[in-house]
Amino acid sequence: MDLWYTEKQTPNHGITSKILRTLHHEKTDYQTMDVIETRQFGRMLVLDGMVMTTDQDEFVYHEMLTHVGMFTHPNPKKVLVIGGGDGGVIREVLKHPSVEKAVLCEIDGRVIEVSKEYFPAIAGALSDQRVEIRVEDGIQHIEAHKGEYDVILVDSTEPVGPAVGLFQKPFYQGIFDALKPEGIMVAQTESPWFNRDLIARVFQDISGIFPVTRLYTASIPTYPSGLWSFTLGSKGRDPLAVEETLLADRNTRYFQPELFHSLFRLPRFVEDLTKGGE
């Protein structure tokens, strides 16, 4: 029997991938969760019918959400990851030797448990002694921890269901308040092809709160359009002012020091999203 998984990434377009088997299916308190094994991308974690991560391309998203912000901060010691229950961002955070504590704040504990079982190469770092796992609402967490973090990384699902609040201005203000004076935030902010209004609005929202705001992208083949955006807000250092010679190799497959500054040179139709037009 020929089984294919199809995700309608928009009402009118999607991807389809041949699957060998379904490894896991459940309805948690927050969302439906599936783990399927595909021929092209290996195991795939699917939440509410949307691909979250796969064995083959997970490195791009996890590296690119993490290292740009981590290298922009001069000395990141305490890091918060909101969402990201699969543990991939935590794994990348821990590659920075300055890190003393990495807090994972994931609202759905089942994502953590299932990731540990089916994605050990992604979730393995969650057992590191520098990691503190909090199964709670990220919005409440930042309200209770003002001025505590050096870097906050927002590894959310799409802006539907439990993640709606993670794309709104009060949330970014809460992040600002939870950061120390030199603090940095980075959020995943969807596709420059399919989510143009959202990216433009988030960029404006973050620009209205943080002194420095920068947009960059990465190629993620299992995400809608294959191009994904990330928005960085900084209380202090501008990533453009980071000296490339200070960047170290962190055993990465997508990110590398030579790539850092070029990330902020955007295709014109993407850069337009930062200019308040659209």
Next chain:
Amino acid sequence: MDLWYTEKQTPNHGITSKILRTLHHEKTDYQTMDVIETRQFGRMLVLDGMVMTTDQDEFVYHEMLTHVGMFTHPNPKKVLVIGGGDGGVIREVLKHPSVEKAVLCEIDGRVIEVSKEYFPAIAGALSDQRVEIRVEDGIQHIEAHKGEYDVILVDSTEPVGPAVGLFQKPFYQGIFDALKPEGIMVAQTESPWFNRDLIARVFQDISGIFPVTRLYTASIPTYPSGLWSFTLGSKGRDPLAVEETLLADRNTRYFQPELFHSLFRLPRFVEDLTKGGE
């Protein structure tokens, strides 16, 4: 009735797009050709079941195959496009005022005729008086025109059917011979996710012929994986040595002068393809 067009971009993965209607279908002497109207990307040209171009994202491929090479050459006057019957690359070539003659060498004349009918915004430039259209085999054309061209752009289909010869070393030697002493070539060279062996081999082949070889990529959502590669060979100038201040605005939506140098800063897993490993 809900109609969806699905392209298996690999045996195990593909895209699927909602279509409103089929506008054209024929079997030419070389391939099957369809024009369909999709909700997400507008009209779509499909050859042998593979998306060639769409209204919504055509600008990326056409700009990025064209302008990097055109700006690397100090004074491109005579340009050859091999393949590219839709006319999009010719349109971009003609944005450079130095161009005196642009030759389109397309083996399948039906692609040109159908593109003129259904994609006027792409094919319109084919009626420019600087354009010469040759319905013939590109390999034979370059053999008959040695030392004639400043820039040669290879806008081929995938390396199956009529385009197989356009991904082989003798073809790149033929291009080298058809170029003037300062000549530049650029070829589309498939996806860094799905065609790694091909990209690595082509890079080695072109490196074995041209003194300078460079790889770069662009985001094309309707192409396999959403990330596409281009390989540049130069007899003279290295694109890394081009001064950004000399680059002019050519009324583009993806390419812009500020992007030029950053294109050659590659993600590590892409840069690896240029190192002869894999």
